[in-house]
Amino acid sequence: MSTPVEIQYPHVDKVLTEWGQLFVETYKGKLNTIRATGDLEHTLSFGATIEDEKWSVFLDLTSYWRWIEYGRQPGKFPPIHTMIDYIQAKPIIPRPQTLPNGRQVIPTVNQLAFLIGRKIKDKGIPPKEWISETITELRSGLVHDLKKAFARDISEIIKRSFKL
Numbered sequence: 001m002s003t004p005v006e007i008q009y010p011h012v013d014k015v016l017t018e019w020g021q022l023f024v025e026t027y028k029g030k031l032n033t034i035r036a037t038g039d040l041e042h043t044l045s046f047g048a049t050i051e052d053e054k055w056s057v058f059l060d061l062t063s064y065w066r067w068i069e070y071g072r073q074p075g076k077f078p079p080i081h082t083m084i085d086y087i088q089a090k091p092i093i094p095r096p097q098t099l100p101n102g103r104q105v106i107p108t109v110n111q112l113a114f115l116i117g118r119k120i121k122d123k124g125i126p127p128k129e130w131i132s133e134t135i136t137e138l139r140s141g142l143v144h145d146l147k148k149a150f151a152r153d154i155s156e157i158i159k160r161s162f163k164l
Contacts, residue, residue: 007157009050015070016057020046023059023134030130031068037089038063059131069155080122083113092116150163 003113024046030043048055072078086092087109095105107115 009153011152013093015145015149027134068128069131072125074122074124077117080113083117084109087112
């Protein structure tokens with residue numbers, strides 16, 4: 001009775017790892033155009049696993065990625081503490097405003113957060129769709145490289161199995 005050959009896919013693993021790194025770099029480049037706190041950029045990571053002959057590819061991101069990717073519909077006020085964090089991280093410097101009585105005032109951080117929140121409530125936030133865009137940009141290269149890597153791995157498995 002022959003000993004079963006352990007099946008490994010080192011070339012496929014390498015392609016997935018390199019593609020994941022390229023994806024992260026490309027996506028980070030897009031995020032830099034709207035960078036506020038940098039939290040999303042710093043929490044972004046990629047992983048690929050194989051289990052029961054099935055590959056899984058995943059991104060690990062902070063929770064608010066969905067607001068950037070899919071936007072936000074008008075109608076609901078965002079959490080005020082989130083707006084305050086955004087103002088302090090950006091930093092947004094308020095401009096003096098003239099009141100009806102002629103007096104000039106500078107809005108406080110809370111007032112500024114309310115104004116930004118009201119605009120989001122009224123107009124929403126348009127989606128960026130950068131994850132989808134990045135996948136589309138990189139997909140053909142990934143498919144091409146995976147085909148080649150998979151063929152090399154299968155060839156090596158056959159050679160090991162038949163000791164060629």
